[in-house]
Amino acid sequence: MLNPFKKKSESIYSPVSGRIVSLDEVPDPVFAQRSVGDGFAIEPTDGSFRSPVDGELVLVAKTLHAFAVRTHEGAEILVHIGIDTVTLKGEGFTGHRQAGDMVSRGDLIISCDLDAIRTKVPSMVTPVLLTNGTKFSMSSPEFQANGASVITVRRK
């Protein structure tokens, strides 16, 4: 029997191919210390960054190095492509969708030439973060997800 009052959990998937790692391994204290939010990170092996969940694309950075999706339940998931990539001012990145679009998990949002960018920044490791963690709780990341969901989020 479906309970309409039950808080629904939502699954967050990896936005890009590559190894899933802990935020502890991200070489930038603002992410490693969870200052922006808790979550996980990916060491990308290709340059196609996709929506990790169904929802509304609420942010596409002008510099195309980050985007965020608000899930149907209201969790905010930020994908930050690489470290210090804001300094590239969009060079090497291509945006495929716009803020305000409704997107599905797997939709291509931003693509980039990974090899060209990699030499210009400290790291291409990509944090995936729950930015409204005061309102939503998050499961421990499944580092061996292998295509399955990495975390689930649920309204507190």
Next chain:
Amino acid sequence: MTSKTVTVGSSVGLHARPAAQIAQAAADYDEEITLTIPGRPPAAADSSLMIMMLGATHGDTITVASDDPAAVEAITALIGSELDVA
């Protein structure tokens, strides 16, 4: 309500690192603090994502408003400084 305008001091604009610092400082105050750039929806200063959604770049003017004058002073000072230092 107190408000004050300030020019963004961070060279990269209000992206991840500066936004996280502002949001953490804003969370220390009980009163609501809003950040506004004319023509765009206001952002709650305690949400790093909403601050990033403002899309503020270096030199943009932001209005900080709150019922707590100390909060306005603190957040104004942060926005006006270079926060993108690891």
